[in-house]
Amino acid sequence: MPAFQTTPGTRDILPPDASRWRAFVDVFASVVERAGYEQIVLPMFEDLGVFQRLGDTTDVVTKEMYDFVDKGGRHVALRPEQTAGVCRAFVQHHPNVPWKVWYSGPNFRYEKAQQGRYRQFDQVGIEVLGVDDPLLDVEVISLAHSFYRELGLCDVELRVNSLGDTGDRARYVDALAAYLRSRETELSRESQATLARNPLRVLDSKRAEDREVVAQAPSISGFFSHGAASHFAAVQEGLALLGIDFVVDDRLVRGLDYYRSTTFEFVSTALDAAQTAIGGGGRYDGLVEDLGGDPTPGIGFAIGVDRTLLACDAESTFAAPDGTADVFVVDTTGGRTALLLAAQLRGAGLRTERAYGAKSMKSQMKTANRSRAAVAVIIGEDELARGVATVRPMDGGEQTHCPLDAVVATVLDIVSKGKS
RNA sequence: GUGGGCGUAGCUCAGCCUGGUUAGAGCGUCAGGUUGUGGCCCUGAAGGCCGGGGGUUCAAGUCCCCUCGCUCACCCCA
Numbered sequence: 001m002p003a004f005q006t007t008p009g010t011r012d013i014l015p016p017d018a019s020r021w022r023a024f025v026d027v028f029a030s031v032v033e034r035a036g037y038e039q040i041v042l043p044m045f046e047d048l049g050v051f052q053r054l055g056d057t058t059d060v061v062t063k064e065m066y067d068f069v070d071k072g073g074r075h076v077a078l079r080p081e082q083t084a085g086v087c088r089a090f091v092q093h094h095p096n097v098p099w100k101v102w103y104s105g106p107n108f109r110y111e112k113a114q115q116g117r118y119r120q121f122d123q124v125g126i127e128v129l130g131v132d133d134p135l136l137d138v139e140v141i142s143l144a145h146s147f148y149r150e151l152g153l154c155d156v157e158l159r160v161n162s163l164g165d166t167g168d169r170a171r172y173v174d175a176l177a178a179y180l181r182s183r184e185t186e187l188s189r190e191s192q193a194t195l196a197r198n199p200l201r202v203l204d205s206k207r208a209e210d211r212e213v214v215a216q217a218p219s220i221s222g223f224f225s226h227g228a229a230s231h232f233a234a235v236q237e238g239l240a241l242l243g244i245d246f247v248v249d250d251r252l253v254r255g256l257d258y259y260r261s262t263t264f265e266f267v268s269t270a271l272d273a274a275q276t277a278i279g280g281g282g283r284y285d286g287l288v289e290d291l292g293g294d295p296t297p298g299i300g301f302a303i304g305v306d307r308t309l310l311a312c313d314a315e316s317t318f319a320a321p322d323g324t325a326d327v328f329v330v331d332t333t334g335g336r337t338a339l340l341l342a343a344q345l346r347g348a349g350l351r352t353e354r355a356y357g358a359k360s361m362k363s364q365m366k367t368a369n370r371s372r373a374a375v376a377v378i379i380g381e382d383e384l385a386r387g388v389a390t391v392r393p394m395d396g397g398e399q400t401h402c403p404l405d406a407v408v409a410t411v412l413d414i415v416s417k418g419k420s
Numbered sequence: 421g422u423g424g425g426c427g428u429a430g431c432u433c434a435g436c437c438u439g440g441u442u443a444g445a446g447c448g449u450c451a452g453g454u455u456g457u458g459g460c461c462c463u464g465a466a467g468g469c470c471g472g473g474g475g476u477u478c479a480a481g482u483c484c485c486c487u488c489g490c491u492c493a494c495c496c497c498a
Contacts, residue, residue, distance in 0.1 A: 008489080059496050063421085081498085107498080112421075114492060123498060190495065204496080254497090274493065304498030332456075361456050369458035380456050394458070 009112070009119025020320035021122075024151075024305060025104045028124045031147045032102045035139070037126050040101040042085040044108075048077045050088045053290045055257025058198075064109040066119075078108035081256070083284065083300055084291070086127045091293035097130025104305075116275035116307040125281070127300030129288065134231045137262045137283065137299055138238030144266060144279055144301050145244050151308070152317030155270035156278070158245065161252040161263050162232035164224045166286060169260060172223040173199055183213050200253045219250040228261060235262050258284040262299065268311035278311050279303035326415045328368035328394075329354040331379040332361050341377060341389065341407055348408045350415060369394065374418045375411050 006012060013021055029039070054061050067077035079085055082103050090099060104124040113119060126143065128136060141158070148156045163169050177199040184192055187202070188209045194201045203214055224232065239246050246264075254263050263282030271278075281301025288296035312318040327350050331338030338354045345352040353371045355364040361380065368376045378390040378399075389407050392399035393414055402410045 005489080064496075109497075111496070113490090114494095117497070121498065125498095194495085201496085206494085256497090275497075277498065279498070302498060307498055330457080360451090362454080362458080363451080365456095365458040367458085376458080378457070382456080390457090392457075396459095399457085 007119075009110075011118065016320040016323060019323070020309070020318070021305065023321055024309065024318070025124060027150055028104065028147055028303070029102065031150055032126050032143055035100075035143055037100045037102040037143075040086065040089065040103050041105070042079070042082060042089060042103065044106065045076045045078045046085055046088065048075045050084050050291065051077050051080060053258070053287065054080070054084055058257050064111050066108040066110050080109045081107050081302060082123065082125060083127060083256075083258075083298075083302070084287070086300070087129070087284075087288045087291050087293070087298065090129050090288060090296070091291050094293075097296070098136075099129040100126070101128075102126045114275070115273045116271075116304070116310055118306065122305035123302040124305060125300055125302035127298060129296055129298045131299075132285070132297040134234035134262070135238050137231075137235045138242065140281070140299050140301060141235075141239065141264055142242050142244060144281070144303060147303070148266065148279075148308075151312055153268070153270075153308075153311055153315055155268060155315060156311070157247065157267045157269055158239075159249040159252050159265045159267060160235065160239070160246050161249050162220065162224065162228060162235075162261055163253070163259055163263055163282075164220060164228040164261065166260060168220070168223045168225050168228050172218070172220045175218050175223065176200065176203075179217055180213070186213050198257075203251045203253050214251065217251075221250055231261060254280060254282060256284075258287045258290070260285045264301070266303075268307070268314065270314035271307075271311055272314070273310070275307055277304075278307045322372075324351070325353040325371040325373040326350040327352050327375045327377060327411050328371050328373035329377045329379070330361065330364040330368060331355075332358075332364065333379055333381060333384045334358070337379045337384065337389075337404070341379070341404070344408050345377075345411060348412060350408075350411060375414050377407055377411065 048065070048067050051065060052061055064080060065077050066080075067075065069075050082105070086101060086103070102125065104122065106120050106122050108120055110119060111117065126140065128140060141160070145158065164172065177195065180187065180195050180199055180202055184195065186209070187195065188205070188207045191202050191205050191207065191210050194205070202210070203217065205214060236246075236248070252263055252265055254265065259282045261283040263280075265280035266278050267276050268278045269276070279301055281299070283297065283299045285297040287298055288294070309318075327345055329338040329342050329345070329352065331354070335356070335358070342352045342354050353373060355367050359367075365376065374394055376392045376394055378392060380390070383389055383401070388401045388403055390399055390401055391407065391410050391414070400410075
């Protein structure tokens, strides 16, 4: 047992997973940048108040915040998500609208870890501020959809719902609370407690005892104003236009209190775990105002990197990029020639590995084999004396000698043939 | 925060129920079998205060208690 290990809920992303991680973000960036989204990098901690605007009945705020007082007496918190930060930045810098940004990076929530849930977890996401058009909702959803497809995921279900406008939501919450209270004794104890602080969350309950009561609960759709109803209808039509399959789930309420109007969630049906929601988002038309800005509509989504990668594992797609070397330089004469040749090969763009220390020819060849290099360049006493190198294709082809200054060209030739 | 399962070599695990000489296997690593050549094969080596602490006992990896950690689930969410 080492003296130190990772703190609970955190972990090291080791090779080769870390390069897969980076590739994941690269794919995401390419999908959203094609749609005109620009990268934004926000602080990982902010004034606690920024995140309290997420709602004082959300667990993320009330019990999962990683907050502390810094040396200057400021009460700050590690960000639990990035939407609030984006809105704060929008208010602070008043960019032109529409403001279309994407981000990636870690978020922090103080909760007990389990599969697909960590105290430090990464998300990629986009946000758009300043546009109320329901067809933007469709575009936002379609970008997440495209991203999943680009990763090779098939078993992803899209669930959409609308929470109506602010007034609709309030009226619905009242009606729902009244209904749930009328059947309170039938609910699980946990749900009874949830009812007292946030009736909407009861709809999320996974407990069997609650299922029937929840199933018979009134639907938000009965409370939509004309505007909210037509917005939601337009979103559904737009999704159909793009040929994106979805199901309307009027029990989909989502965890952050700021959501209004369109909400959606992507669920992996390939995942056999408690955490199957791999991405989600929606409209938050009141959030900018809550943060002190002018009333500004907003919409976005966040995708969990760990969970989505878990889904990729379950569907055997998006494997870690392999670290195969192009060429391996073996040198049993001290290593200076290998050092020089490796630098030249790398300068020519070849992925070049070599052995370190005075190892035997056999040992170095073993290492070369393990690196899966296509070619080995061998410098032994004979080569050193004659000023040449032996170039050996590792697939069993004939090995040849060539002058040291022709090694790069010779290797390039073999590698390019192997790749074509 | 609550509950279940699990902590033995770098990794995956056996041994624990029914305490008893130097704690094992596979994989991986390193070296050798070829005094200059990888894969397959063979041989050998290194590597463990059996998570930590306390207790019971002549004797604890094994039984008991505590603790820390991991893990799965609840809550909640990505």
